[in-house]
Amino acid sequence: MRRRGLLGVGLGVGGLALGAGGTVAVDRALSPHEPDRLIPFHGAHQGGVETPLQAHGVFTAHDLRDGVDLAAATRLMRLVSDDAARLCRAEPAVNDQEPELARTPSRLTVTVGFGPGWFERLGLQDRVPTGFADLPSYEIDQLQRRWSGGDLLLQVCGDDALVVSHAVRQLSKTVRAFTTPRWVQRGFSTPMSTPDSPTPRNLMGQIDGTVNPRSGTDDFATVVWADRDAGVDWFAGGTMLVLRRIAMLMETWDELDPHGQELAVGRRIATGAPLTGQQEHDQPDLNATDHSGLPVIPKFSHIARAAHTDRGDRFLRRSYNYDEGVAEDGTADLGLLFAAYQANLTRQYLPVQGRLAQQDLLNEWTVPIGSAVFALPPGCGPDGFLGEGLLR
């Protein structure tokens, strides 16, 4: 493949379709950083999902220690919920020795999830929500254990890296008596403080997340939040996270010219518009052909393969970039912490992942190196705790 193979797929067309796309000015009006802004911790749903993307996201996974039973897991979740609630309202955690680092919340959110091992180790196999299961293996995967799996997820997001770092450490201390650390994945993005903020870009330069359901709509609720159909009552109001660590092969991606990059994606890089449209949110016309009868959006482009085939196979993308610097050979160690949230993983996520794993031009320049799934329980009230419906 590389450039030659790609061009074989659709260049005659795409090349004509692109025109002046590369010179369109990008106008990103970013919102100011608001250090005092709180995101409520308590509520029907956990924060950090419908919350507009913050500047920093840290995902940490932990494995339950041997001997942690239901009673201990309940204590653990009470402690985590209490500390998370404090931190999110800009108060120090219990036993917080650096209380000043909690005083500027900057849209801090703490989100908790349970991996498959949580249910197994606690003997809760019969309470696993419908549609929640590990992903199958894909041929494109080159998964590393150090970025995969985990019994308990803590997702901490916020606009101030110092505040996020402090919250992660306090929560890591809280869970340590019950769990061992499995991995930490740290990401960043350009913050969105409202649902109308511009869609952020990833490190390949692409606008990423255009087709997301819009926060606050019924559509969002249908796509993201589980209802009684989950098969287990406790999960109503929860959601399921698929977190994939996707390395970007920037060396070879950079060998592609901008037209080649746009054909691989199916969108213009400068504006995010589909190759058949003018604006980011224009609906792609996957059937459009040029004067030679070739598709304008290549059939194996990312958006053609990812496009949902019905209302059921959609999800919320809420991804962060990662950048761990320069590897020994001088190449970049960076990519995407791809985070997909949906009410039912098996029904909504798997069909799309299956199509992309089978055929997606972007697979040439991306390699999944980590993978984990978590069931995120619904939110809780001030007198409750996360997971109370499951553990009680």
Next chain:
Amino acid sequence: MRRRGLLGVGLGVGGLALGAGGTVAVDRALSPHEPDRLIPFHGAHQGGVETPLQAHGVFTAHDLRDGVDLAAATRLMRLVSDDAARLCRAEPAVNDQEPELARTPSRLTVTVGFGPGWFERLGLQDRVPTGFADLPSYEIDQLQRRWSGGDLLLQVCGDDALVVSHAVRQLSKTVRAFTTPRWVQRGFSTPMSTPDSPTPRNLMGQIDGTVNPRSGTDDFATVVWADRDAGVDWFAGGTMLVLRRIAMLMETWDELDPHGQELAVGRRIATGAPLTGQQEHDQPDLNATDHSGLPVIPKFSHIARAAHTDRGDRFLRRSYNYDEGVAEDGTADLGLLFAAYQANLTRQYLPVQGRLAQQDLLNEWTVPIGSAVFALPPGCGPDGFLGEGLLR
């Protein structure tokens, strides 16, 4: 040591001196993130030194490849200066395949420095500025090669992590034909967009940088910028950087009560005020004693040991926090990228470092694990390049 030893040093006193310090409210009015704000690349001095601290700082070190001679080093610096100037004015680098990531500068700065090996390998030993040399070994050091040394420094700072990441990658590509990567150190802080912004905190919770010379003053220029006294004309307008990676032993630090922490530092944690004062910028009274005749600020506290003994041993602190997550044992892998800038390293930095290495209560909870020094040449004009006075 630990808590007991510390208390032996000065608790009778300090305990009384602290009072309500822990409950003082912290009022941090942060400035908004300004995506369009440019910091000029060209000028008498390089950016990223007098520039108010940005939210993100990445330091990368590179070693010259064998065979790189003066002519090649000159080409290298022309290319780096050209790309840096473009990125800082929100234009893509030459050969930039993700040009959109350069469009929101967010106070991006690129700062270049030369390590001792740069001068040696290029046969420029007789042009080393007076006062520039590697640090001696200190007993407190546990230096690791992977965080130490380097022939060429690229320091990239800005308020948008995505923009910083992109700039680092573009510049790393630019230098790769001439150098091999040595290390990358990534840090963050709460941004200061003006010299009057509140002094940021480090991960121990301390306000860090109170005694800095104030940007824009003659004092700043005297402390930071080299003049003709540097012994080599080309270095006038430059400065010298000491970068120390200092691991914080948060587990044991957290075992200290807040009073113990304040005695170790010599300042109140909540306000940054010296134990003899009320406000952050109050002058510490190192001779003050309590009614028992014991010093209010312990003699081995950090500020007592670091306090300058004359005008000559001062420098600019412009440090970033680092946080690499949780180590295998569950403890935190975090600390400070301590960055000190001064006109003359030997004269200004060494006396302070010598006193601190000899005796500083904070040494109990901090371990230097990396160390590097760089001579940062003066700025250049639009037709020139960084290091032109040295290389021409």
